[in-house]
Amino acid sequence: MSAGAKDWFRQRASAVLLIPLSAWFLWAGVSLAGADYATTKAFFGQPLNAAAAVLLAVIGLFHTQRGADAIISDYVPGEGFQKLLVLVSKVGCTIGALVVIWAVVQSF
């Protein structure tokens, strides 16, 4: 597979995985709206919710970064500025995923 085909496939594969994970996110949002700390801790203490949160963060932020890449190359003029913004998006998505993993680990 060429680099472009690989990129295309990864974006779509992450999209497919995000269909059930988005549904979980909406359900989690409804469940945790106004929830107190103990309830939230118990929520992420359940293995299925913990796994869904980690998978959503990793796959969702991967998908976010691929999307950001496409938006940046479509609208941002100048190769240097493009590269800088792509780097910023990669660092941001990585930090976000690490934060979520750390938070989920904390609730065990």
Place this chain on the structure above:
Amino acid sequence: MSKAKQRPLSPYLLGPYYRFEFPTVLSLSYRFTGIFMSLILAPLACLWMLMFALGEAQFNAMQAFMGSFIGTALAWLAALVMSYHLFGGIRHLLWDSGRFMSKEEIRSTGVVTVIATLALWVFVLWGAS
């Protein structure tokens, strides 16, 4: 200039190339909802998880913000945005598999996408209330 650098730009500038119509609005909305989730929803969700990890006092402050007018409005908007990007994404995946590519189907799947989006949004808001 090398051959690779002479590739044409995608005609995203509506201008003289495309008329502004229903599929245009859906296409722009799909991009906009992706950008909204990248710049607002994902950072907000990560911040929420960060505050949860930092402890009870920080988490309570975050929940108080989410319960405020701005927090609630953000959550409602995020549910609409995510719902649209979800169904719009399924529509794109179907296109990627070669289905629903005719002009009529682009319109009809667009209508279905909007209806499904609003239905899921109402369902989520009803669940949260």
